Amino acid sequence: QVQLMESGGGLVQAGGSLRLSCATSGSIFRFSLMGWYRQAPGKQRELVATITSGGTANYADSVKGRFTISRDNAKKMVYLQMNSLKPEDTGVYYCNLRWTRDYWGQGTQVTVSS
Secondary structure, three states: OOOEEEEOOEEEEOOOOEEEEEEEOOOOHHHOEEEEEEEOOOOOOEEEEEEOOOOOEEEOOOOOOOEEEEEEOOOOEEEEEEOOOOHHHOEEEEEEEEOOOEEEOOOEEEEEEO
């Protein structure tokens, strides 16, 4: 059974940094596309970044140059390093695992104050 659990969210001032972590269970992690998505109040969930099983990363234009996604296949973990945070980065951040279907974590709140 696949389970995902995010951690590392919090309140930070604009210009600050946070590192999100996602712990996963199950045996399919190393084959899976992993991603981070976020949802701001009143908005649809949007893609932030993805990383393939081989380590190729892809980013939304809004976070390029500021965020870095990484993964540790041995630990079944995925990370999102967020630097130069802006108030518009505020939202609930969700970890996603995609294999034959999508799996989601519960989300972690990130709040960036101006």
